[in-house]
Amino acid sequence: MEGLPKYVFRGTTEGYNGNPSSNKNRVTSTSANPSKATLFAMVAAFRHGANGIVYIFETRSLAGIAINDGNCFSSYEEEVGFNVPPGELQKRSIGYIYVNEIRVELAKNNIIIKKSIAPELLSFELKEIDNLSGEVIEKVVDGLRNDLK
Amino acid sequence: MLLLVDNKTLRVLGRIDHSLLKKFLHDDVKIEENSDYFFIDYSTIDFNLSYTFDLFSFSDTINIGCTITISKVYDSFGNFLTEGIPQGFKTICYLTFFPKVPQSFRNLPILKGWEINNYSISLINSKDISSNEIANILEDLLILIYDDFKNISSSTVNRISKRELIKHITDKYHIRDSNEIISIMTRKGLIREDENNKIEFFRK
Numbered sequence: 001m002e003g004l005p006k007y008v009f010r011g012t013t014e015g016y017n018g019n020p021s022s023n024k025n026r027v028t029s030t031s032a033n034p035s036k037a038t039l040f041a042m043v044a045a046f047r048h049g050a051n052g053i054v055y056i057f058e059t060r061s062l063a064g065i066a067i068n069d070g071n072c073f074s075s076y077e078e079e080v081g082f083n084v085p086p087g088e089l090q091k092r093s094i095g096y097i098y099v100n101e102i103r104v105e106l107a108k109n110n111i112i113i114k115k116s117i118a119p120e121l122l123s124f125e126l127k128e129i130d131n132l133s134g135e136v137i138e139k140v141v142d143g144l145r146n147d148l149k
Numbered sequence: 150m151l152l153l154v155d156n157k158t159l160r161v162l163g164r165i166d167h168s169l170l171k172k173f174l175h176d177d178v179k180i181e182e183n184s185d186y187f188f189i190d191y192s193t194i195d196f197n198l199s200y201t202f203d204l205f206s207f208s209d210t211i212n213i214g215c216t217i218t219i220s221k222v223y224d225s226f227g228n229f230l231t232e233g234i235p236q237g238f239k240t241i242c243y244l245t246f247f248p249k250v251p252q253s254f255r256n257l258p259i260l261k262g263w264e265i266n267n268y269s270i271s272l273i274n275s276k277d278i279s280s281n282e283i284a285n286i287l288e289d290l291l292i293l294i295y296d297d298f299k300n301i302s303s304s305t306v307n308r309i310s311k312r313e314l315i316k317h318i319t320d321k322y323h324i325r326d327s328n329e330i331i332s333i334m335t336r337k338g339l340i341r342e343d344e345n346n347k348i349e350f351f352r353k
Contacts, residue, residue: 021235025228040237047193047236070226072173073165073188074262075239081226119193120158123239123265 004059004067005032006134007141008080010090011040013050018086027068028086030057032078034102034140035111035129040077041099043119052099055090056141056148062092076126095148105143109136157277159202159234160190161270163260165241173227173241184220184245185254188263189234197233198222202272207253211289214322217272220245225263239263290330291339294318295350311346 008030012018022028031037037054045052068081082089090096097105103113111132117125132140165186170178180186201218204211221243222230234240246254257268297317311331318327331348334340341349 019235019237021224021228021230021232021238025224025226025230027224027226027228029225043191044237068226070173070228072169073225073241073260074264075225076263079225119191119237120160122191123160123263127265 004080005137006059007034007137008032008057008059008062009034009037010055010057010086010093011037011042011044012053012055012086013041013044013048014053014096016044016048016050016086017090023085023087026083026085028082028084028089029077030055030080030082030089032080033129033132034137035106035113035132036077036126038099038102038106038113039117039122039125039129041102042113042117043122045099046116046119053096053149054099054102055093055096056144057089057093061094062089065089065092076123076129078131094145097144097147097149101147102140102144105140108143109140111136111140157194158206158271158273159192159196161205161244161254161257161272162188162190162263163258163266163268164188164254166259166261169261170241174223175227181245183247183249184243185250186241186243187254187257188260189240189242190263190265190269191239192234192236195233195236198231200233200274202274204273204275204278205251205253206271206273207268211273212251212253215249215251216247218245218247219243290322291334291350293322297321308343308347308349311342311348314348 010028010030018028031040034054041052041054062082066083068083071079071081106113165188167178167180170186196219198219201216203216204213205215205217219233219242222234223241224230225239230240234242253270257270258266294317314331315327318330331340335342343349
């Protein structure tokens with residue numbers, strides 16, 4: 001998919017198919033940054049008391065799904081939106097990984113994610129996270145491939 | 150003053166350039182005198198449309214005397230959210246103020262997106278604050294009022310007329326029901342009214 005990063009990530013909780021609003025409006029947010037998706041997974045896990053997970057998508061396998069270009073404003077999450085409900089998008093992932101596993105893999109690449117964060121401080125935490133190069137993201141994904149669910 | 154109600158507050162980050170808003174909403178934007186569009190930070194809980202806040206916190210002070218209602222909600226892609234603000238969403242909200250938009254909201258920076266900044270304002274509903282926290286707010290309010298009178302009064306600093314107190318609270322803190330504030334303060338033992346309608350302050 002032209003103009004998109006090679007991978008996008010979605011932080012959520014295991015077995016969750018998205019918020020009713022996302023399903024109704026048929027739009028799913030992802031992040032181009034696995035660290036930031038990890039923070040979303042941690043916050044979701046905190047709220048719902050479930051396992052936090054991060055879905056990994058190869059954007060080439062999302063061909064045919066329209067990208068939502070409606071957001072003309074900036075945000076810290078490096079958001080990429082797709083015009084499809086979360087459950088449908090998740091089926092197109094290459095798999096998901098638990099938060100503790102992706103934290104370990106990120107740490108191997110010198111990206112340290114805190115063990116827990118307060119949901120109300122999400123923006124502050126996202127702001128502190130550096131953008132990652134495509135090379136580093138590729139390395140993180142490669143390191144996780146054998147553990148994907 | 151710190152409030153431990155962060156999980157029930159809504160953080161207003163800043164204002165929106167109205168020309169960008171038109172592009173975002175694909176529609177003409179009508180803004181009423183007592184309303185405006187704002188960038189709202191990730192919400193920690195669901196807030197229904199029409200949910201109303203009666204306090205806002207700015208620069209570590211609690212402001213009262215203005216209600217703020219969530220009138221319209223849009224997700225980051227410009228979809229109108231009929232259910233209100235979903236938990237976990239960053240949104241653009243059209244907020245309606247009564248009686249008018251406070252100056253601190255008009256002074257919010259115009260942002261290009263959901264950016265953390267030093268001027269953000271937290272919206273709070275007094276129902277979501279525990280009684281201890283209400284007591285703290287009232288106590289802080291009393292300190293403010295007491296300090297006000299210490300500055301303007303020479304000899305009777307601990308005793309003022311009730312009428313004078315009501316006028317002061319109404320004029321300076323924009324509290325419509327000053328009598329209610331006075332009766333809460335009385336119940337909390339922070340002030341006492343004597344038979345001559347004089348108010349005695351217990352805090353030194």
